Amino acid sequence: MSRVYNFSAGPAALPLEVLEQIKNDIFDWQGTGMSVMEVSHRGKEFVELAARAEANLRKLLGVPGDYSVLFPQGGATLQMAMTPMNLSAPGETADYVVTGSWGKKAAGEAAIFCNANIVADASDKNFTYIPDESTWKRSENAAYLHYTPNETIAGVEFHFVPGGDVPLVADMSSTILSRPIDVSRFGVIYAGAQKNIGPAGITLVIVRNELLGRARADNPHLLTWKSYADSDSMTNTPPTFAWYVADLVLQWLLNQGGVEAMGKVNLRKASKLYAAIDNSSFYSNPVAKDCRSWMNVPFVLADAGLDARFLQESKAAGLTNLKGHRSVGGMRASIYNAVSEEAVDALIAFMAEFERTNG
Numbered sequence: 001m002s003r004v005y006n007f008s009a010g011p012a013a014l015p016l017e018v019l020e021q022i023k024n025d026i027f028d029w030q031g032t033g034m035s036v037m038e039v040s041h042r043g044k045e046f047v048e049l050a051a052r053a054e055a056n057l058r059k060l061l062g063v064p065g066d067y068s069v070l071f072p073q074g075g076a077t078l079q080m081a082m083t084p085m086n087l088s089a090p091g092e093t094a095d096y097v098v099t100g101s102w103g104k105k106a107a108g109e110a111a112i113f114c115n116a117n118i119v120a121d122a123s124d125k126n127f128t129y130i131p132d133e134s135t136w137k138r139s140e141n142a143a144y145l146h147y148t149p150n151e152t153i154a155g156v157e158f159h160f161v162p163g164g165d166v167p168l169v170a171d172m173s174s175t176i177l178s179r180p181i182d183v184s185r186f187g188v189i190y191a192g193a194q195k196n197i198g199p200a201g202i203t204l205v206i207v208r209n210e211l212l213g214r215a216r217a218d219n220p221h222l223l224t225w226k227s228y229a230d231s232d233s234m235t236n237t238p239p240t241f242a243w244y245v246a247d248l249v250l251q252w253l254l255n256q257g258g259v260e261a262m263g264k265v266n267l268r269k270a271s272k273l274y275a276a277i278d279n280s281s282f283y284s285n286p287v288a289k290d291c292r293s294w295m296n297v298p299f300v301l302a303d304a305g306l307d308a309r310f311l312q313e314s315k316a317a318g319l320t321n322l323k324g325h326r327s328v329g330g331m332r333a334s335i336y337n338a339v340s341e342e343a344v345d346a347l348i349a350f351m352a353e354f355e356r357t358n359g
């Protein structure tokens, strides 16, 4: 077996222990004589799995009792539409903070359903900063405020939680479970699984129960959060395999010491990678220092003519998926929970050696 250091932005690396468990379970899951993909989602074993995943997620993030934890399909992108469908009436205004491509996309989806008001937009500097909160042009009666705590493409992360009285909706796809958060500050948190939770195909939504009554009456059931809350996310056949892997990842996280321990490792990983970039004149990161992402670290080479060689040699050295998003160029190292500190150390060593031989 030969495993690489995988810096993919998503679907992203999974813990090796989880993959080994999947391998062990594949023909005979929990003595059923079947794989987890072949059992009923209403059977005892799977219902137990679902309950355990929810309990562990609640434990990891300290989710208060008046919040529901939902596991729909459709990824974060579907939640960009479900948010206005479940929180706003037609013609009502919702506020959007746009600090990157995902926030922009969310505002675009919302505009189909309500009046999406852009309160701040960082595209003027190619999404390399967070506009000061005091400059946000918030509306009087917004149904909610939506923002993207970590913008995966440009590597811009909020290191504060916005204030205000309206429900706060956060797309945490690429930062969830990377450190402790105070869930009670949020009305809704949503995240696609394929960065820090498990495989693509399942989505996490955490919603304050009092908000479940705001859904539009003409929403289909599958696009209504309350349907999931009322059915333990078994409104229809759920993505059982993805849910099973997510459950293993949540157990793995608890074994690592939970999000507090992960936060310490993640801060260390990010700090040493940014330090390596900042201490070199060969590499640079364009993001303002107060909002650099712990999870996605974009960097460019002083000579873009060396990009292809960097990618080729890094891949040969066992470091994969470092190519930056086409809108940013250069490189991006995504260093989610399952990317070990050892992997980050290997990347830093490779970068230094590449600079030595090409700088």
Ligand SMILES: *Cc1c(COP(=O)(O)O)cnc(C)c1O
Pocket: 010, 074, 075, 076, 077, 078, 102, 148, 150, 151, 152, 171, 172, 173, 174, 192, 193, 195
């Ligand atoms: C990856 C990502 C998305 C898209 O998620 P899907 O599950 O593919 O819909 C949305 N928002 C953020 C912040 C992301 O990182």
